[in-house]
Amino acid sequence: MDIKENLNRIKATLPAGVRLVAVSKTHPADMLMEAYNAGQRIFGENKVQEMTAKSQVLPADIEWHFIGHVQSNKIKMMAPYVSVIQGVDTFDKLAEIDRQAAKNGRHITCYLQLHIASEETKFGFSPDECTAMLDEGKWRSLQNITIGGVMGMATNTDDEAQVRREFSRLKEIFDSYKQKYFAGSADFNTISAGMSGDYELAIQAGSNMVRIGSAIFGERNYNLDK
């Protein structure tokens, strides 16, 4: 696995304005360091303990994105250093992130995870739940978080048309939220969608942040995806 070569190959295909999250879950810190030395600064992890341990031994200018399922009782552990919590799927979690950010004198960016796939197992707000949460408006009083965009995962299928439809749906939802709730806010600007197997489709549908793991670091030995 030549991490640097993989990164450079992928980065060369990303249009300007599309940011790359290197998904380093399950991989040891020295592999992240290789990516760091090749210029990568944004890393994504899906286990809080693992991310915290890596954050303590790796350079301080890394931007850590938590991309896993957010458990309320784990927010406290990452609040001192995490940059972005992708995959927020309830108002209560936003409120808890806000509280923990305040305690640490920090500001944390959150993305709203939307369930766009047909699979039951994927986490996230249904679009209706998310709209209801935004309509209710309580989020507007949270001073220590920024809602920076949306995040979604397409169905794991060979049916390209379905994957395109799902990513396009996410883009439509983003556009409608931008207009309805975040007009005039430069902060709501990110559509996080696309992984190793489908990021080209995601970008074509409007994604401006891809989360790529195995195409950079190789296959994961053990499966911590859930």
Ligand SMILES: *Cc1c(COP(=O)(O)O)cnc(C)c1O
């Ligand atoms: C593991 C993971 C990825 C990266 O998956 P690859 O197929 O290895 O690129 C992206 N997003 C989330 C939420 C993940 O859990």
